[in-house]
Amino acid sequence: MTTDPLVVFTPSGKRGRFPVGTPVLTAARQLGVDLDSVCGGRGICSKCQITPSYGEFSKHGVTVSEDALSDWNSVEERYKSKRGLKEGRRLGCQACVQGDVVIDVPPESQVHRQVVRKAASIRAITMDPATRLYFVEVEEPDMHSPTGDLERLARALRDQWGIEGATADFSLLSRLQPVLRKGKWQVTVALYRDHRGGAPKIVEIWPGLHEGGLFGLAIDLGSTTIAAHLTDLDTGEVVASSGLMNPQIRFGEDLMSRVSYAMMNPGGDREMTRAVREALNDLAQSIAGEAGIDPALIVETVFVCNPVMHHLLLGLDPVELGQAPFALATSSSLTLPARDLDLTAINPRAQVYVLPCIAGHVGADAAAVALSEEPGKSKDLVLIVDVGTNAEILLGNTTRVLACSSPTGPAFEGAQISAGQRAAPGAIERIEIDPVTKDPRFRVIGCDLWSDDPGFAAATAATGITGICGSGIIEAVAEMRMAGLLDESGLIGSADQTGTARCIPEGRTHAYLIHDASADGGPRITVTQGDIRAIQLAKSALYAGARLLMDEMGVDRVDRVVLAGAFGAHISPKHAMVLGMIPDAPLDRVTSAGNAAGTGARIALCNIAARAEIERVVGEITKVETAIEPRFQEHFVNANAIPHKTDPFPDLAKIVTLPDVSFNQGGRGGDGEGRRRRRA
């Protein structure tokens, strides 16, 4: 009695004995080894490439001889000559087991390969998208045993792939018959699986083997900007990223002004819905063009957005979100075809997945942050702050997760700031102010030099110095406070009071001059008293929201802070803390998660199980409503100051104690600021 050859797969370590002549792909499937195949073992898709190893493998207890696999065959030869095949690779569906063998499955041949995220976080995404390609051979029609073409296609999916009960999107039915005949009864279908147990649905079909790939869009639909990542649904690779301004800005800069627009203008919600859908079509078109793919290959789209954007995207009047009790029309996740959102630039049968909303003020974007940052899996108490026009705030650990949102307004994004601008080349993003000379040095986006480095002028000649972006204004205000140019209440001192001519009168208040190119016709960039007030309002709102969650949790400190959002990635933790934007935490425990909402969208795009997970997690999050909570107002008022406090960062020599300065306002004497306050 002879023993069947032993087949060992790496890296999984799965092993089993198989009769001589068993194709490697068959062995892999029987063992549950993660080896890809679109064509089902017909030697045409090349997804099942494997690398056999020869020689002694004491670790596996196997000696592999040169003839452990069947000879290189004509199918492999044809594939290699046409498309190329790496040295040492075989096609798993062609190479058959002849003796004991060790087979390596390279990452690109794994179905559920892991994609390491670009961002700082080390967590990888396991590829398991809702939509996948399947190649099938369909039985030809037989008039003596009549069944529809669709029914035979579904039967082929069942028999060849074990997929039960597949149906087709209704609008695909008209393409079925010509494509089946063009492909001579061999077709590739894109099949969408519903994570809530609905029937698998065929959303696209191609004659023969489709080799153009499948793509998905992860879209972070913000009040101000719309960011999209075009993702290869096979590899998980982001093949292009693009963004544009949300055209709804013309109806109102922040959420509440858009809700007001809908309230005041009959049909205003529909106007805004139309505008954003048009922009999404433009964005899809341009991102596909950038990647050089046919937009019809985009078969999935995931949206994350705040509740107002959510309603306006879905064609729902957001008016209820503008007043207590802030009722959402629907809070659950949604799955619907792209055509229902008029997204005609991509495949009209593309499945759109919208993450669930947490509450009327805490949207699918916050859910996406929760999916990306997983506060509920953190042993430390983590505060996650996603700063945008509205800030979403999560606080939690393995015992409990709280969420709220806070209306920071657009100041952090450079809006409502006299020299503010969005983060683009030429914008000041970093500032330091010498505490002695009170002179600034700064860096602009697009140039690595500081403004007092040699060559800075030449290096920035092309872009110029155009304004201050969100992270720049935060640093400017914090540095002004540290340099004694601001008092605790946020008042800018006069030249006399501060000892620098850069503090110049502006009306009844003062402004601090950072850069003046007006002699050459360029801009004059200052931080005005109004700018300080806008930042104070924004940071107070943010801080008050975080404090409210801490009260609810019954804590005075958090273990760590995660700054999320495109803006969060560029913010200086030190300056944010000086400013009092976020509660104190050890500086080395303040990290940036980049665009965590966008990352959450990508995770939901690439992994179907993540959809079920976030739906469950959202149900378990405790929502805290800031708008009607008296303590929020209290915290908000208390947070207005830029307090005199001892150095939170003793290791940073430069900062000791914030100067205990205080100024009267303006040049005319008297408590101008005091009067103003009374009037407010």
Next chain:
Amino acid sequence: MTTDPLVVFTPSGKRGRFPVGTPVLTAARQLGVDLDSVCGGRGICSKCQITPSYGEFSKHGVTVSEDALSDWNSVEERYKSKRGLKEGRRLGCQACVQGDVVIDVPPESQVHRQVVRKAASIRAITMDPATRLYFVEVEEPDMHSPTGDLERLARALRDQWGIEGATADFSLLSRLQPVLRKGKWQVTVALYRDHRGGAPKIVEIWPGLHEGGLFGLAIDLGSTTIAAHLTDLDTGEVVASSGLMNPQIRFGEDLMSRVSYAMMNPGGDREMTRAVREALNDLAQSIAGEAGIDPALIVETVFVCNPVMHHLLLGLDPVELGQAPFALATSSSLTLPARDLDLTAINPRAQVYVLPCIAGHVGADAAAVALSEEPGKSKDLVLIVDVGTNAEILLGNTTRVLACSSPTGPAFEGAQISAGQRAAPGAIERIEIDPVTKDPRFRVIGCDLWSDDPGFAAATAATGITGICGSGIIEAVAEMRMAGLLDESGLIGSADQTGTARCIPEGRTHAYLIHDASADGGPRITVTQGDIRAIQLAKSALYAGARLLMDEMGVDRVDRVVLAGAFGAHISPKHAMVLGMIPDAPLDRVTSAGNAAGTGARIALCNIAARAEIERVVGEITKVETAIEPRFQEHFVNANAIPHKTDPFPDLAKIVTLPDVSFNQGGRGGDGEGRRRRRA
């Protein structure tokens, strides 16, 4: 210890003991008594009306005293004064049990009431439509425990009606919030249940209690005519019926000429799709107008149609149906929203159900006939013939059911007949020819008198005598044969040969004059040799199809014959058999089922279980393809003659043996007909 009062419900006989004070509705629900309620017992919908009986009931062993139920209350008083309540009726949700009582549930208070079909058949339809009304009270939003309005509505359906996992049609979401607020959190929803286990779906919502009812359309979409029955989904009553010509006729009279049009004209299929969808919208509008209801209350539509109509309705190119192997794009039943078929005249969220097709030539209309006539439940071997432009034929009994279709062409519908017209007032529908005088007498639609009755001329003065309809032409041909005016081959004899001046020359053949009003400028109605040939072709096709199924079944006779189709209802079984349209059967076992396909559509509209049933039955039917079966051609050729045979109906004194006549053709001598045949 006292015993709780006994409550006996009639007609169900269900009984149980309930504590004093239990509302009758509650008792009914606990016993599973079929007592309707839309408002869930709030005393506003009046669906739960019951009739208590008082006195001795020896049958039930109960004596009911006058105070067996609680006193007539203010809710009932208000209802009665506003809407009226029949004498002796109580509202089941208000009247509470006080003592032993016998409660009758009148038919109109039963949810699953039975509706006796109008047609000859005695089978009743049990009302259990897919879409029903539910009144719910929805929790108001709470910002401290935020959930979407939809989620709270779904929870109300679960808590108040036991309906799990309800979702809403996406396009309804935008109406949810205003309606919930308008109804002060009390709303009525129309909920669609999917018989294949999909989630229940809310398709419409009204503030408060909706009292306008729900309606459905059962549509028999024929090649020539489209017939619709507007049905009250609560009572099952057909509130209006209407029909119109299928506008696709302008692209081709019969199915194959429409398929040819699609083949020859790029986009021709889409033109035909547009045409039929427009007609359906017109039809829906007019039928709703006729019934005086808002078309938006039509929330269900069931379609039955042949495969070519099926594909053109669904927007599928029918080209594959025009050539072997006659592959359907899909054969399964379909459920989709009306908007996907551009049916905008009715509720755009109305659910459309299309019955499954049996084969490429045997459509959803044949499936509907099977649902209505249930050949698979017949102990006798039954032949069911649905005569239209295509005939669908079913043969079967409890052991097996066979199906085929046969291209009879439009002759039976009065098309391609010289004096042919559709069945409308003025059309000759019955004919008798005196075998001695060879003179005809006839009746026209819209008048009960025969043409030789006194007063006939006056009675028909308004409509005139305009032509011959399908049933009239069949009687005419059969009577001509019985009167010796036709020979076995179908040739009309000359005046000399037949002995009547009514046989007049027409070209090289003869025609038989039935009615001549040409002197008064009216029509001259004859049966021409061409008419005879058209009828011969049609009847041969029909007979050959039936014979083919009998061959397949291995039988020479059938036990009974059912004639279906609008035409089948008016056909004379005797004449059909003389003509050889259908195989011989005892005359009293030839019945008419009326529009059985339309009835099948109504059944599927009114009873959700019938949908699952027909889907199962269709899978079990054996399909026989006539187009490529050599025996079909053989039977077809053999069936061309109108044979000399002994009287199949010995009890009908008038018919003895068909005359053994034969004529040469035309006035010129020689075998004209023979020559013609050779040329063909």
